[in-house]
Amino acid sequence: MGQKHKRYMVVDLETTGNQANRSDRMIQFAAVLVENNQIIQTYSSFVNPNRPIPAFIKELTGITEEDVRNAPEFQDIAPVINSLLEDTIFVAHNVNFDWTFLQKEMERAEIEIASVHKLDTVELARILYPGVDSYKLQDLSDEFGLTHNDPHKADSDALVTAELLIQLLHKLESLPLAVIQKMSSISQSLKSYLPSLIFEIEMRKGRKVETLPAHLLEYRGLVIQRKSIEKPSYSHFSAHVFPKTNQAKMKLFGKANAPLYVRNGQFEMMDLVHQAMESKSHALIEAGTGIGKSLGYFLPALYFAKGERLPVIISTYTNLLQSQLFQKDVKLVEQLTDLPVVATLLKGRDHYLNLFKFEQLLYEVDTQYDVVVTKLKLLVWLMETKTGDIDEVNLSSGGKLFWNRMKHTGWFLPEDKDPWLDYDFYKFNVEQAKHADLVIVNHALLLQDHFTKKSRLPEYSYAVIDEAHHFADSVRDQWSFSLTYRKMKYFLNQLGSLEKYSLLSRLEMIFEGESSLFDLNIAAFKLGSAIDAFFTELKTLLYNKNKQQVEVTLTDDLFYTAENLVTLLFEVVKNMTALLEKGKQKSRSFSEQEIAFIEETYSFLLDWEHMAAGLKQMINQHQAFSIVILECDKNYSLSSLKITNMSGGIENKLADHFFDTKDSVVMTSATLTVKDSFDYIKKKLGLNRLADRLIEAKIASPFKYAKHAKILIPNDMSPIKSTPLLTYTEQLANYLSHIAVKTSGRMLVLFTASEMLDETFKILKSNPVLAEFVILAQGRSSGSTDRLTRQFQLFDKAILLGTTSFWEGIDIPGEALSCLVIVRLPFAPLDDPYTKAQIELLKSQGENAFQNYSLPEAILRFKQGFGRLIRRETDRGLIFIFDNRIDTTHFGKAFLSSIPDVPIIKANQSQLLDETAEFFKGDQD
Incomplete structure (x- = not known):
């Protein structure tokens, strides 16, 4: 018959641990039966494991001994589960875990269960939603707006898994026949029920006549998006001029679908960018947190690009920031100006899929799991992408290795040997960039293109460099x-x-x-x-x-x-x-x-x-x-x-070979000045001798830091430089524990060394006072910076310990982050080889290396760290600075003078903890 008569048993278990073959036992079982894409029955029960439930399981699931004390033992509910299993396909999110555990419990209950087909919603989601950031159940339910009332409880997890399954089956059924046919042949080596499911869909679809939607086309057995080069329109631009007055800007901002927070600093930035481009000047603009700098440069850049009929390049530091600008700000600017914006996101060539290589790889029989799943997910992705940029896809580590075989690297043989040439993603993106008003790139591509003369970017004389404090480092990386x-x-x-x-x-x-x-x-x-x-x-x-x-x-x-x-x-x-x-x-x-x-x-x-x-x-x-x-x-x-x-020695390269060749380069960041001066960044970027055509402006943050933040400096901690690591770490961890209790977690602790972070993490984890807290640490907890940040935001009582990448770039608005701890002033270690070489170079030139390199670099990083706390107008919180050099040295004052004015309290532990309690009591009043 048809799929509507197929029955799926969606299962979730909670257990005392993940070792089914050892002493771990089930503490909750839940099943949801799905038929004809509808939930037809549910069943759940707590299970008495006859052993204590570990503390971390209680914290994760909320299930306690009280819940299971009077619950049936597994052998009491085993016959019910066995009857539910009959004639079903067993489904779970990470199916091998649930099935293995269930099998083991059935063995102990001396009940023989028949072999069943198994389907994994993790596997299916990875294939059908190639661009989703995380395939954890909680993250998928957030992504798709599924009801998930009680995460990590089996009944809630099983229900949301069933809703997810229905959505996945619906999407699988909706795929075109040509895609299903390819998937059917590629998936045969998978051990789950999925190959059979795909084959059944292929048979059904083969009996019908299907028409592809207008936005898709089939070529050589692959289904891809139709795309055509978009060209800028200038016909109505004469009626649109840059809004020079604040009144005109207010009118412009009034066109937003959602209310935009109007900031004078943002208007000032718009004027400065416009002035720099009009007068063919370079500019250094430090835009404090909350200015809205991306809109502050996007709007004048667009007006200039339209008015002069020239492209403006927008460059930022990472691929992630690039994508955020393209997806969010381009649409907003188009909405505000009523102008058709032609914007292109351009990356290095090896970010793009080579369709010819991919097509031929599909004919290779490869049974390696990651390769099979990557092929399947790319078949789905091809119907959804216009860019062919692999950064849109969440690849496994094995998938990333396989990507090396199909990435674009240009052509060795004549281009006409490539039957996919007319549909080539890289060629299309480069061509589209030639017709764009705004071309969004990252620093690496911009510099590589400029200094290697590869000419992937259109000819340009005007550029905006966002995250400009990283620009010199990006240049150094190009020559490294x-x-x-x-x-x-x-x-x-x-x-x-x-x-x-x-x-x-x-x-x-x-x-x-x-x-x-x-x-x-x-x-x-x-x-x-x-x-x-x-x-x-x-x-x-x-x-x-x-x-x-x-x-x-x-x-x-x-x-x-x-x-x-x-x-x-x-x-x-x-x-x-x-x-x-x-x-x-x-x-x-x-x-x-x-x-x-x-x-x-x-x-x-x-x-x-x-x-x-x-x-x-x-x-x-x-x-x-x-x-x-x-x-x-x-x-x-x-x-x-x-x-x-x-x-090193990149200053002259930048001055002579980049800035001198452009009419206007606007450089902006939240951290460009040191002690209210641009001198350090000018020297670092080689801009000293271009002073006659350089605009400098520092736009203060609109946030009321004096009302919303306080700096607390302990005066009873041992000196960080002269105290043995383990002694200092014990003191620090003890102090952090007391702070965490007062702030209910919500605390980010910034370190400069992994060793101290590791030791602190160990002590915090073993402290019974923090038993209810989720403690995450870079390098100790699994996951990227983004993933750890998301996890931190999920829990009410969370502490996050970070180094390096956590000093900047992460955005945790609202109450999720209310306390920032800076353990040590972020000087680069003197034994760091690059720092050592820079210091020796400056000394050989007769300069003070500390004042002219070490201190400015540390201040810029300190400013970035400080900026993690207040991200929105309504945010408030405390900053603890444990390094007593901030107060006892002359250079410490340079750090404090480089951040907004906030109240500073120096006191002992007892007094500062009272201050902390009082500060957060104000939150609740």
């Missing part, structure tokens, strides 16, 4: 090079040998008997030993110095080993190039699969060339200011070794 043992071994394994199925053996199928093929095989064999020899020497060097990070000077022995490695790398490059050149001559006789493979090999060759050239430059050290840094983990494992060649 890193190599890891793990990466070299991965590349070597991909290359393989003639004896095993690999890139080399596949090349042999095309170039059988070619001498370059055998030379490549020999070079690859020797390369393995050369990599081990080079990195083993580096490991010994680190181990002998008893350090995890050092600056490397190439001794004669090390130079010889490195030179041998470089020679072999270039031997690989030379022979691979020779084979590909022969491929050009033979390309007429190639099948499409062979052509796609040649392009894939070309992509591989480019990576090898980059690796060989970078290492050669590193060991020769031709640059005027260049240092080599070696680092590893605390176990000195080979797989953790990383060697980096860092380039």
